[in-house]
Amino acid sequence: DGGITQSPKYLFRKEGQNVTLSCEQNLNHDAMYWYRQDPGQGLRLIYYSQIVNDFQKGDIAEGYSVSREKKESFPLTVTSAQKNPTAFYLCASSTATGIRSPLHFGNGTRLTVT
Amino acid sequence: DQQVKQNSPSLSVQEGRISILNCDYTNSMFDYFLWYKKYPAEGPTFLISISSIKDKNEDGRFTVFLNKSAKHLSLHIVPSQPGDSAVYFCAATNAGNNRKLIWGLGTSLAVNP
Numbered sequence: 001d002g003g004i005t006q007s008p009k010y011l012f013r014k015e016g017q018n019v020t021l022s023c024e025q026n027l028n029h030d031a032m033y034w035y036r037q038d039p040g041q042g043l044r045l046i047y048y049s050q051i052v053n054d055f056q057k058g059d060i061a062e063g064y065s066v067s068r069e070k071k072e073s074f075p076l077t078v079t080s081a082q083k084n085p086t087a088f089y090l091c092a093s094s095t096a097t098g099i100r101s102p103l104h105f106g107n108g109t110r111l112t113v114t
Numbered sequence: 115d116q117q118v119k120q121n122s123p124s125l126s127v128q129e130g131r132i133s134i135l136n137c138d139y140t141n142s143m144f145d146y147f148l149w150y151k152k153y154p155a156e157g158p159t160f161l162i163s164i165s166s167i168k169d170k171n172e173d174g175r176f177t178v179f180l181n182k183s184a185k186h187l188s189l190h191i192v193p194s195q196p197g198d199s200a201v202y203f204c205a206a207t208n209a210g211n212n213r214k215l216i217w218g219l220g221t222s223l224a225v226n227p
Contacts, residue, residue: 004157042118042203042217043158058214090157102148103215105157 003027006091006106013085013113021076021109023091032074033092033103036060043090049074050096078111085113117141118206120218128226133191135221137204140185144206148215149178149189152201161202162189194225 004025013019025032034046045058049068063082068074074093078085089109094101119138127133137147145166150158164171164178164187171178177190191198204218 006157009155040219042116042219043215044217045214048214092157102160102163103150103158105159107156 004091004093004104004106006089006109008109009107011109011111013111015113016080017113018080019078019085019111019113021078021089021091021111023074023076023106024072025074025091025093025104025106026072027093027104028071029093029095029104030071031094031096031101032068033094034058034064034066034074034076035090035092037088037090037108046076046089078113085111087111115140116219117144118204118216118218120202120204120221122221123219124222124224126224126226127194129196130193133189133194133198133223133225135189135191135202135204135223137187137189137218138185139187139206141206141208141216142185143208144216145208146206147178147180147187148205148207149176150203150205151198152203152220158203191223194223196225196227199223199225 007022031050033048035043044060047066049055065077091106092103094103117140148163149161151161152158162173162176164180180187201220201222203220205215
């Protein structure tokens with residue numbers, strides 16, 4: 001079955017450590033996205049990539065970094081510079097960034113930093 | 115400032131009845147609207163969308179209505195089923211923001227048997 005795989009489902013880290021969240025898709029989608037969801041807030045865009053080796057900052061990119069070396073993979077690194085890293089992180093993909101390309105989401109990674 | 119507002123955090127309906135989820139927006143440049151459904155511990159899944167050139171789009175039990183003058187859209191689910199119990203997110207986009215989605219905070223729907 002085609003889809004998006006995020007791993008791990010739960011992740012615990014100590015404050016000050018960088019952590020990388022995995023996102024892999026086998027849908028042959030060009031575009032990939034990282035969102036963050038906090039209680040009482042909507043989904044906020046962290047980074048997105050429309051094509052391999054290219055990515056753009058979203059609305060809350062500070063303290064995060066990404067890479068897009070392969071079409072299938074879009075890992076997100078939460079750095080120690082991110083002030084409030086504890087959140088639910090969602091990865092998504094789409095065929096393009098046009099309006100008729102709904103996002104397909106993974107099942108998320110819940111990151112807890114203490 | 116919340117450009118997409120879902121003012122009802124939760125909604126409870128009886129199985130078989132109609133569920134109406136509402137969404138208001140402030141940006142008149144939005145020209146495409148989407149509804150996503152999310153179960154606990156899962157990512158959102160696309161449900162239905164509507165372009166601003168239409169005022170209604172229907173897909174099975176799901177119908178989305180758009181009232182551009184009121185900057186309001188609604189999702190109707192008829193008949194509601196217990197499996198529809200989930201959080202529903204409204205999202206909007208336009209060509210001017212590079213087609214980035216602007217999300218509402220979601221409405222939690224509970225369909226009671």
